[in-house]
Amino acid sequence: MVRTASIALALIAFTVVSASAEPSIFWSSDPVGPDETVIVTGDHLDTVTAINIDRVPDGASNAKPAATQSVELLQQNAQSVKFITPRDLAAGIYRFTLVYPQGTMSKRLNLPxxxxxxxxxxxxxxxxxxxxxxxxxxxxxxxxxxxxxxxxxxxxxxxxxxxxxxxxxxxxxxxxxxxxxxxxxxxxxxxxxxxxxxxxxxxxxVVVAAENGRTFNVRDYGAIGDGAVNSAFAIRAAVDAAQQSGGGTVYLPRGRYLMTGTLMLPPGVSLRGERTDIVNLVWQDAENPPEALIAGTTNFAIEDLTIYASRHGPIVTGGFLKDQPLPNASDIAIRRVRVRASAFRGHLTPLQTYQRMFYLEQHYGQYLDTIRLTGDRLTVSDCDLVGSGRALFLLKATNAVVSGNVLNNGRFGWYSITGANRVIFENNIVAAADLQGTGGTVNNLWTDVTGSENVIFAHNTFKSMYGWDREAVGTDGGGGFYFGPVSSLAPDRLSLPGPANEQIIATTWVGAIVMVADGLGAGQFARVARFDPAGDDKPMSVSLDRKLAVNLDATSVVTIVQMHQNYLVVDNTFEDTGVAAVFYGTGLNHVLAGNVSVRTGGFFARGMFYHHFQPSWQIQILNNRITEGNAYQAGPDRTTASGEALIAVQAVRPAGLMKQPPLVRGVIVRGNRMDEDSHIEISGVSPVFPGVRDVVVEDNVIGASRVGLVIDRGVQLTTERRNTVNRIPR
The missing domain is CATH 2.70.50.70 (Coagulation Factor XIII; Chain A, domain 1)
Structure with a gap:
């Protein structure tokens, strides 16, 4: 008990010493142009007496600075303040200065x-x-x-x-x-x-080491390629020869190669066809299909061929051993591969169809994958995939590129990017090859995944998704670790009185995000570097990966959850999907910009209680367009039977959990164009316990709509300006 008392005294001393009335800046919204609203979040911002702004000169650092202008403080409080950039400022980098009794503090907008x-x-x-x-x-x-x-x-x-x-x-x-x-x-x-x-x-x-240049032609090992004689033994012999020589390319000239079992590709071996349209690997219907048709652990490639399969398991797997990811898997490439795989070929009766569906459910659940990869430096490019389940599953992928593909999800299929860091997903066409197929998500649904970050979806087309929730691009990660009071033991260490959340997917806390949801220091975040469980004389605690700018006290409340941060969803086209893009909690620093929606439910930023308090912060929805807003069985969870598409910022809480801090903070909705049958909705539900705070709705054009622009009483501190709304009678 002596140790507990000493900790308490240290906490009191720490809080007194670190207390300060000087403001701190946690985040400011950009990009921003002339005559546009800026949100600044931080602490003690109610002490600011003035804000000045100027444009940083272009060119040499000794260039003459522009004249400084004073701007009006809007909706000022301890945690945030807003201001409008002067109309006569040219586009560029702006410097704003907060003036407060003890001095000044400056920050630049539109820096990278x-x-x-x-x-x-x-x-x-x-x-x-x-x-x-x-x-x-x-x-x-x-x-x-x-x-x-x-x-x-x-x-x-x-x-x-x-x-x-x-x-x-x-x-x-x-x-x-x-x-x-x-x-x-x-x-x-x-x-x-x-x-x-x-x-x-x-x-x-560096100079990339040259690949083993040896080529092993499967014809030299007895493969005939006539589509009638089994070529599996001969192709495996060529693979074995390549492995024994230290690697190389197993080459398949024009032909139809009948296959059985799993073809394993060792490290350093590539499987390459003469050309995608003239080289076919064919797996026939089998009562007990192999675990995968082609599999490898690390450092292999498959290129320029077509795969046909009937009843099947996963088509291509890489980086796994017995369904578990290998820790050092890397350098796996699937290029210019076409897959035509269906577990439902032939004249199946309804009973036979059900039996096959039951078999797949028993063996693969919802996870029958066409391509299934994990590891570092992954490439899937210029492929054309049709399979019986998920088109693509990337687990803990880092430095991955998915580009130029046609990804067709099969029955109950979706694409899944789980626990990502640095993934480029661009120039793909994503659709459902089955009426029960859907889109996909970036998610944290794996036992040792505590975060996903740094993902771009750019210049893709998502279309024709009618199954499940019909999400084209979504985020997912139910549960969390802790939600409740906290106190600072040091700027980078927090004490958690408890209890921990019982609804936890991940088995480790390390890498999860700590978000200060309320009280002193609200709006800050850091990641868990270490978790220390409770002991006989001490509560749980976490060490952070960086110091907090403002220390926390008895008023502070934190949530610790699996992280989603830094997603860019830009310049995509969405057609006939339930939602175009939806950021469920948790979300941090996401951008939805320049996308086009046709017959979808629209674009959503949601903070929510998904088995845990999952906030959505610092989201920007910019310059998107909804051309045809008719929504049918659409929206998150298919809640819109028939209605208008919308751009929505929402706090979603069960009726018994309204007494919580805001779930959504710091959102910009600017420059969006909504041609027909669509509207904007900002919803925090409870005026007593607002679910949304600090939103800017600016320069949007809403065409013919029965709803127009709705901001409910559960939204705190909204700036709404220069929106054009064309309401039509209900």
Whole structure:
């Protein structure tokens, strides 16, 4: 008990010493242009007496600064303040200054906010390769934007111009003559001067080791390729020869190769056809199909061939051993592969169909995958997939690229990106090949996954999804670790009185996100670096991956949940889906921008109680378009039988759990165009316990709608300006 008392005294001393009335800034919304509203969140912002703003000059750092202007403080309170940028400020980087009794504090808007950097090989690139940078305000002026590579050792920095880019991403080509070594990345988006570069990560410039150039033609090992004689033994012999020689390419010339069993690809071996349309691997109907048709553990590729299968298990698996991910799996590529697999071929009676469905349910549940991969540096490109379940399952994928594919989900099928970090999902067509197929999610539904982050969905088409909840792009992760009071033991260590949540999916807390939901320090977040369970004389505690700017006290409430952060859903087309995109709690720093919706339920940002308190913070819904808003069996959970599509910001709480902090904080809904039968809804439900706070609804155009714009009394601190609403009679 002596130890408990000493901890309590230390807490009191810590709180007194760290108390301060000076303001802190946690987040400010951008991108932002002239005459647009900015949300600033932080602590002690009610002490701010004035806000001044100026535009940072472009060019040399000694350029003459622009005149400073004063702006009005809007909806000011301890946790947030809003202001409108002056109309006469030209587009660019802005600097705003908070004035308070003890001094001033400045921050810049429209600087690059780098979420992550990625190459085709993760954080490694070869001379002549490309580095991509993702986030907000990445390229604002393409002619002036540049990525500077600063050598960690001796040498001169090298500036790379932007090969292409926009607000959300930029591509930069590495010179062929760049010296090998380690570099720090510094990014300018083209606005501002020399002081407006930001860190953008690190990169290793190396020469990629040449692959084993030996080729093993399956015809030399007895494969006939006539579609009648079993070629499995001969192809396995070619694979074995490649493995014994240290790797190489197993080559299949034109032909139809009859297969049985699982074809295992060892590390360093590639399976390559002469051309996708003239090389077919054919697995016939089998009472007990193999665990996978083609499988490998690490460092293998499948290219330029077509796979046919009837009754089947997973088509291609990589990085797994007995359904569990291998810890060091990497460098798996599936390129230009066509799959035509159906467990329901033939003249099946309803009873036979049911029996096959029952078999699949028993053996695979909802997880019969066409392509199933885990590991680092994964590539699925230019494939055309039709299977009986999920088109694609990526588990704990890092530095993955899914590009240029046609992904057809089968019966009860969906795509699943689980526990991701740095995933590019672009230029794909995603649809359902079965009326019971649906879309997919980024999720944390795995026992040792505590977070998913840094994912971009760009320039994809999602269409024709009629099964399940019909989500084209969604986030998911039920449960959580802790919700309740907290106190600071140190700036990076918190005491949790308990109890822990019993509804926990993950088996570890490390990597989960800690979000301060209420009280002193609300709006801050960090990640769990270590969890210490309760002991006889001490409560639970967590150590954080960084220090909090404001220490917490008896008023503070935190939620600790599986993390979702830094998702970019930009420039996609959605057609005939239940929702176009929905961010369920937990969500942090997501962007929905430039998307087009046709006959979907619309776009949603939701904080919710999904077996746990799961907030949604700092979400921006920008410049999307809904062309045809008719929604049928649509919306999250198919709650709209027939109605209008909508852009919605919602706090969703059961009736008995209204007495909670706001679930949604800091949302921008700007520049969206809604042509027909669609509207905007901001809903916090309870005026006594508002579920949503700090929202800007600005410069949106709502066409013919029976609803228009709805902001209910459960929304606290909303700025609504310059929206055009065309209401029609109900």
């Amino acid at each position: 906010t780098v979420y992550w950097s990625q190459t085709a090989r993760g954080d490694t690139v070869s001379p002549g390769g490309t580095i991509q940078v993702f986030g907000r305000n990445i390229v604002r002026r393409s002619a002036a934007a540049r990525l500077v590579l600063v050598p960690e050792a001796a040498g001169q920095p090298v500036a790379l111009p932007a090969a292409s880019g926009d607000l959300w991403r930029g591509s930069f080509r590495v010179p062929d003559t760049l010296p090998l070594g380690d570099y720090r990345l510094r990014l300018s988006n083209g606005d501002g001067g020399d002081d407006e570069f930001v860190d953008a990560g690190r990169i290793h410039v």
